[in-house]
Amino acid sequence: MNIIEAMKERRSVRTFDGRGITSAQEAELEKAISESTAPFGGKLSIKLKKFNLKEGYKPSTYGMIRGAEDFFLLGIGSDEASALSAGYRFEQVVLRAWQLGLGTCWIAATFKGSDFEKGITWPDGEQLKIISPVGTAMKPSLTEKLTRLTIGSKNRKLFNSLFFFNDFKTAVPEDNQFREALEMLRLAPSSTNSQPWRALVDGNSVHFYYKPKSPASVLDTGIGICHFHETEKFYGHKGEFSTVSGAPVPPENWKYLVSYKRAE
Ligand SMILES: Cc1cc2nc3c(=O)[nH]c(=O)nc-3n(C[C@H](O)[C@H](O)[C@H](O)COP(=O)(O)O)c2cc1C
Numbered sequence: 001m002n003i004i005e006a007m008k009e010r011r012s013v014r015t016f017d018g019r020g021i022t023s024a025q026e027a028e029l030e031k032a033i034s035e036s037t038a039p040f041g042g043k044l045s046i047k048l049k050k051f052n053l054k055e056g057y058k059p060s061t062y063g064m065i066r067g068a069e070d071f072f073l074l075g076i077g078s079d080e081a082s083a084l085s086a087g088y089r090f091e092q093v094v095l096r097a098w099q100l101g102l103g104t105c106w107i108a109a110t111f112k113g114s115d116f117e118k119g120i121t122w123p124d125g126e127q128l129k130i131i132s133p134v135g136t137a138m139k140p141s142l143t144e145k146l147t148r149l150t151i152g153s154k155n156r157k158l159f160n161s162l163f164f165f166n167d168f169k170t171a172v173p174e175d176n177q178f179r180e181a182l183e184m185l186r187l188a189p190s191s192t193n194s195q196p197w198r199a200l201v202d203g204n205s206v207h208f209y210y211k212p213k214s215p216a217s218v219l220d221t222g223i224g225i226c227h228f229h230e231t232e233k234f235y236g237h238k239g240e241f242s243t244v245s246g247a248p249v250p251p252e253n254w255k256y257l258v259s260y261k262r263a264e
Helices: 003-009 023-035 080-099 142-151 179-186 217-234
Strands: 044-050 070-076 127-135 163-165 197-202 205-210 239-242 255-262
Touching (some): 003 080, 003 179, 003 217, 023 070, 023 080, 044 080, 070 080, 080 127, 179 217, 205 217, 217 239, 217 255
Parallel strands (some): 163 197
Antiparallel strands (some): 044 070, 070 127, 197 205, 205 255, 239 255
């Protein structure tokens, strides 16, 4: 399965087979962690650990995880670059897991005093902010179906309400060079499916913004930018990210994050 298919097919998985991952799968996931990168700096550690959670796990946020033994844990710095990098980097691992036939579910919650924190120390300035189960998916339980329905997990906002061309009013033309990469961004997962990402296509550049919706909005946008860049790389396009001082000022309360420039 190529990365485009993985982005199209991936969904959050909350019901697992209870068997845990094999040592071969564990090795592949550790490799995916070590190969994941982010061009935005910040502080981030990703660990993979086994836990005995027979009763299932109910985050302080929403959802219910059943039948998982293996979890990714993300220690993240408190600045914007760390949040952006966490989204961008861990989504690479999520997509790799899907290609290996394994499901995951990003969970942003409070883990203070939980089993997930026990016996783990993080580098200075990092805190456990995200976990994700990983394993073989089972048919979604009724609770999982209800969670998906309540959040509207299947739905995504319309392309033309998120992405713009030259100004913040004009739609991106159907044949624009960034159309497919933005379409893949649109499919990314986000906290409560809030889809805070926004973008403006400007010649060979794309400026990325977010609409503040929750404490996870910058991280969510990092996930979306990962999908965008994976698509660029899949089609052999080279480009770089940088912060542009004169980035177009958006309407409303959107906040500028970073710009991507495709090499000529
Ligand atoms: C940063 C982040 C935090 C999330 N937190 C939770 C959570 O606490 N509980 C949960 O059940 N799902 C959580 N999700 C999963 C989202 O609800 C899910 O990605 C979204 O509804 C879209 O559905 P899909 O991933 O199946 O496409 C989170 C996703 C992200 C990206």
